[in-house]
Amino acid sequence: MSDDLKHECGVALLRLRHNLPYYTRKFGSPYYGLQKLILLLEKQHNRGQDGAGVGCVGLEVEPGKPYYQLETSCSTLPLADVFDRIARQIEQSGPEYQVAAAARSLATPFCGELYLGHVRYGTYGNRSLSACHPMVADSSWRNHALMLAGNFNLTNTDELFKKLVDLGQHPKAYTDTVTVLEKVGHFLDEENQLLFRQYKNEGHSNRAISPLLED
Secondary structure, eight states: OOOOOOSOOEEEEEEOSSOHHHHHHHHSOTTHHHHHHHHHHHTTGGGOOSEEEEEEEOSSOOTTSOSEEEEEEOSSSHHHHHHHHHHHHHHHTOHHHHHHTTTSTTSSTTOSSEEEEEEEOOSSSOSOGGGOSOEEEOOSSGGGOEEEOOOOOOSOHHHHHHHHHHTTOOOSOOSHHHHHHHHHHHHHHHHHHHHHHHHHHTTOOHHHHHHHHHO
């Protein structure tokens, strides 16, 4: 039996199942995913007005360029502020880049295949950017990176924090979100290492292993 929804954060996750040219041909814009995410978050804006954030992941980004983008706000109208910032970035990219956006991930800002959005209802802490989701555990290996947006309060933060320290980690903050991020990240790293050894024993090169791990 689940609890009734009361004062909880709003979360939206959207994953496009086709490449960007498909949405340009069918809907006239490679920003189909972003437009749908905006609708999903606007329907939830009353779920949280203490902060907002949008993360975008590009699945077909060439090396040497960022594979994700993140925009957060804790202004008076945080969701509107996030969307305004993204719109300005797209506008400033110029017409030639907006044409390129139809062909490949993140050729223009926030034009990718996966979106994660969040509106925050603060149950603890102050109104600050550091408390806004999504949050990211970054890595130059995409399969090790983790983007998290949640709606939770931990009851055993002390226990989980101690376990992280006992593992040899140095968590950067003593908060629920960082604890969850580091805890999930630990098991993500373990699974990556397990699969890496497996693929390496099968004779795959390091470069060939990365997309296998991502899959």
